[in-house]
Amino acid sequence: MIIVLSPMAGINDKTFRSLCLSMGADVVYTEMISVNGLVNGNKKSFEMLPLPKENAVIQLFGNEPEYFSRAVDIIMKYNARWVDLNAGCPVPKVVKNGYGAALMKSPLLVRKLVEVMVSKGIRVSVKMRVGWKEEQNFMDVARAASDGGAFLVSIHGRTVEQGYSGNADWEPARILKKNLKKIKIGVSGDIFTPDDAINAMNYTNADMLFIARGAIGNPWIFRQIKEKISGDTPKVVTFGERRDVLKQHLMGTIKEHGVHGIMFFRKFLAAYLKGLPESHAIKARTLRTSDLRLLMGIVNAYFDKLISCEQGGVERGNTQS
Numbered sequence: 001m002i003i004v005l006s007p008m009a010g011i012n013d014k015t016f017r018s019l020c021l022s023m024g025a026d027v028v029y030t031e032m033i034s035v036n037g038l039v040n041g042n043k044k045s046f047e048m049l050p051l052p053k054e055n056a057v058i059q060l061f062g063n064e065p066e067y068f069s070r071a072v073d074i075i076m077k078y079n080a081r082w083v084d085l086n087a088g089c090p091v092p093k094v095v096k097n098g099y100g101a102a103l104m105k106s107p108l109l110v111r112k113l114v115e116v117m118v119s120k121g122i123r124v125s126v127k128m129r130v131g132w133k134e135e136q137n138f139m140d141v142a143r144a145a146s147d148g149g150a151f152l153v154s155i156h157g158r159t160v161e162q163g164y165s166g167n168a169d170w171e172p173a174r175i176l177k178k179n180l181k182k183i184k185i186g187v188s189g190d191i192f193t194p195d196d197a198i199n200a201m202n203y204t205n206a207d208m209l210f211i212a213r214g215a216i217g218n219p220w221i222f223r224q225i226k227e228k229i230s231g232d233t234p235k236v237v238t239f240g241e242r243r244d245v246l247k248q249h250l251m252g253t254i255k256e257h258g259v260h261g262i263m264f265f266r267k268f269l270a271a272y273l274k275g276l277p278e279s280h281a282i283k284a285r286t287l288r289t290s291d292l293r294l295l296m297g298i299v300n301a302y303f304d305k306l307i308s309c310e311q312g313g314v315e316r317g318n319t320q321s
């Protein structure tokens, strides 16, 4: 079973990808990167490209074959493990331009975009949703991707309109796996714990498990899923380990993003503290400061207290925050 860090815009920077790899993720995706941005030399788009040594999957979005063709030429030297076509992003400003989930309205275009990239000699996958509420055509889109030469289709089990509401449905992934023999299938949506991973794996028989929100503030999930799959009880993350990884992640983020690193790290910080004893007040204090020394002082004092209580058996999720 291949465990994947699913693409997340605004989350999957180099630091987070590297952390997830070190925690046992087999494959990491970049954020979605605009083909138009790459072709037009947009600095932000280039900053999102991985280091060659990462061997990351590069996710591209757009809708014009010519741009995909030129974008693939540009990214060749970044040593992508493969290239993924984003056909699932529901964000209105993306869809309005005909990108992301808008592609699901045109399986033929999906096929064309895949073909263009495959013709460059690179492996290609497609990430999509179940479809639009009125037309849940995941099977047509997956077939189109397969006909175009994609080797993998991953599916987030929600409609475009659903956004992140309701529960993810793993049934479409199961149906794809049962019916499409030529390609690999990845299942995405609501895999937050090692038990979820086992359930998704058993239910869908998919080849790859995609983890997104469940890894934010909890990169250990990759290691724990692997432990669970091999029949072991996943090792509990100690407070000391949590602090060490939080610090390592924060320092990496500052190195990668410079002065904006602390602001960028806030979403991770909140997630690292989520569910910890009395973390509410500490979260409010840490989120107010953009001074690194002050922030580290608050974090260290808080974790020192937790670590000294650790022998008492207080662990994440056991108490109110």
Ligand SMILES: Cc1cc2nc3c(=O)[nH]c(=O)nc-3n(C[C@H](O)[C@H](O)[C@H](O)COP(=O)(O)O)c2cc1C
Binding pocket: 006, 007, 008, 009, 010, 011, 031, 032, 059, 086, 087, 088, 089, 127, 156, 168, 188, 189, 190, 191, 210, 211, 212, 213, 214
């Ligand atoms: C903050 C955030 C950003 C995301 N960005 C992307 C993206 O750039 N490309 C993409 O295909 N999916 C994106 N997704 C969707 C995830 O990859 C995943 O399919 C979805 O969140 C369901 O999985 P989860 O329940 O494990 O979070 C994003 C999700 C989140 C929460």
